[in-house]
Amino acid sequence: MEGVGGDGPLTAAALNQRRHEFSRIxxxxxxxxxxxxxxxxxxxxALACLYALRVYYAQGFYIVSYGLGIYLLNLLIGxxxxxxxxxxEPSDGPTLPTKGSDEFKPFIRRLPEFKFWYAITKAFCVAFVMTFFSLxxxxxFWPILLIYWIVLFVLTMKRQIMHMIKYRYIPFNTGKQKYGGGKRAASGASSSRAD
Incomplete structure (x- = not known):
C-alpha cells in the first residue's frame, strides 16, 4: 500500500517538470x-480561413463565431x-502631441502587435476546436447575429475614430515621416570624400 501512495507525488512532480519543459520550448x-x-x-x-471553411461546411457553430467576433473586436479596440x-489623464500630466511644436511622443498601444497577434491566433485555435463538440x-438564426455584430462594429469603430480625431493620433506607421539621419549623414560623408 505504501508504494501506491508514494507514486503520487513522484508522478505529479514528473508531470510538472514535463509541463515546465514544454512551456519553455x-x-x-x-x-x-x-x-x-x-x-x-x-x-x-490561413487559420482563420480554415475556421471559416469548417463553419461553412458544418453549417453551424454560429454562436461560437459570434463570440469569436466580439472577442476580436475587443482586441482590435485595445x-x-x-x-x-x-x-x-490629468491635464498637467503627459499627453499626446497635438501641434507640430509639441514634443514628439511615439504612439504606444494598449495592446502591442505581438500580443494582439497571439491572442487572435489562440482565439481562432480555441474556436476551431470548439467546432468539433456538438455542445x-x-x-x-445567424443573420440576426451577423447584423448585430456589424452594427456593434460600426458603432465601436465610429467611437474609436472620433477619439483618434479628438486627440490627433494615428495608431499606424503608414504615412508617418521616417528619418534616415544616419544613412543620409553617411552618404554625405562618402560623397564629400569623393570630391
Whole structure:
C-alpha cells in the first residue's frame, strides 16, 4: 500500500517538470517568431480561413463565431487605443502631441502587435476546436447575429475614430515621416570624400 501512495507525488512532480519543459520550448519558438510579423499574420489568416471553411461546411457553430467576433473586436479596440487614455489623464500630466511644436511622443498601444497577434491566433485555435463538440452548436438564426455584430462594429469603430480625431493620433506607421539621419549623414560623408 505504501508504494501506491508514494507514486503520487513522484508522478505529479514528473508531470510538472514535463509541463515546465514544454512551456519553455513553446516560449522559445514563440520568441523566434517575433521578428517575422508578416509570416505570423499569414499563418493566422490561413487559420482563420480554415475556421471559416469548417463553419461553412458544418453549417453551424454560429454562436461560437459570434463570440469569436466580439472577442476580436475587443482586441482590435485595445490594439488601436493608446496605452494611456488622454481622457483619463490629468491635464498637467503627459499627453499626446497635438501641434507640430509639441514634443514628439511615439504612439504606444494598449495592446502591442505581438500580443494582439497571439491572442487572435489562440482565439481562432480555441474556436476551431470548439467546432468539433456538438455542445457548442446552439441553433440560432445567424443573420440576426451577423447584423448585430456589424452594427456593434460600426458603432465601436465610429467611437474609436472620433477619439483618434479628438486627440490627433494615428495608431499606424503608414504615412508617418521616417528619418534616415544616419544613412543620409553617411552618404554625405562618402560623397564629400569623393570630391
Amino acid at each position: 513553446f516560449q522559445y519558438y514563440l520568441d523566434k517568431t517575433t521578428p517575422h510579423a508578416l509570416y505570423r499574420w499569414i499563418g493566422t489568416f 490594439f488601436l487605443s493608446p496605452l494611456t487614455d488622454p481622457e483619463l 457548442f452548436d446552439v441553433p440560432v
